[in-house]
Amino acid sequence: MSKLILIRHGQSIWNAANKFTGWVDVPLSKLGRLEATKAAYKLRDYRVDICFTSLLIRAIETAIICLTEFEEICAGKNPVLKHEADDPYWHGWDKYQGDSSCELPIIPSMALDERFYGDLQGLNKAQTAEKYGADVVQAWRRSFSIRPPGGESLEDTMKRTLPFFHSRILTQLKQGDNVLVAAHGNSLRSIIMQLDRLSPEVIPNLELATGVPIIYDVDNTGQATNKIILI
Numbered sequence: 001m002s003k004l005i006l007i008r009h010g011q012s013i014w015n016a017a018n019k020f021t022g023w024v025d026v027p028l029s030k031l032g033r034l035e036a037t038k039a040a041y042k043l044r045d046y047r048v049d050i051c052f053t054s055l056l057i058r059a060i061e062t063a064i065i066c067l068t069e070f071e072e073i074c075a076g077k078n079p080v081l082k083h084e085a086d087d088p089y090w091h092g093w094d095k096y097q098g099d100s101s102c103e104l105p106i107i108p109s110m111a112l113d114e115r116f117y118g119d120l121q122g123l124n125k126a127q128t129a130e131k132y133g134a135d136v137v138q139a140w141r142r143s144f145s146i147r148p149p150g151g152e153s154l155e156d157t158m159k160r161t162l163p164f165f166h167s168r169i170l171t172q173l174k175q176g177d178n179v180l181v182a183a184h185g186n187s188l189r190s191i192i193m194q195l196d197r198l199s200p201e202v203i204p205n206l207e208l209a210t211g212v213p214i215i216y217d218v219d220n221t222g223q224a225t226n227k228i229i230l231i
């Protein structure tokens, strides 16, 4: 049985400021780094073979903290970011083949990026609710198919997260690897919707706390058989 560890990044400086963030690439706050360190402590008895993150620094910082705070989680290996060679201007670090006997790959992908929040990015959430009405803004934030102005619905986000989840993440799990995924509230909600078989009517009630690991047991057919949340 493989372990799938999902973690929403620790608090970012824009979570702290109550701003819509989406694809804006803000770092963790001091509290966020502490949350990630606490998550690393909770994960100290787990072993990770491969890690996937979004391209956004708040998820990457969270992954790095989880993988470096206690050496045991990587079984003594060094985490190394492996960039995909799909950017023609990429400077070529990805050409390094690496050494799987002593390196733990961290694969960053835009498929795991936060939902694109369009025109709301950078706006204060409370002020936006006052301007447009709390119910309208709640539907933009939590419904399955309603898009925030100029942005992605959860359904849109799911169209990029799930193909990646199936082709890259589940493939590793089915072959027996333990996988850490450090991503975002909405990219993870779309994956959990699939794992927990949640309907579009139920998904608005799913909230993910920052920096809290969610662990699934996944069998070799790719089915999730158990779930625990390390609060």
Ligand SMILES: O=C(O)[C@@H](CO)OP(=O)(O)O
Residues within 6 Å of the ligand: 015, 019, 020, 021, 022, 023, 114, 117, 141, 185, 186
């Ligand atoms: O601003 C964002 O990018 C997200 C996560 O912080 O917000 P929401 O809670 O509305 O999904």
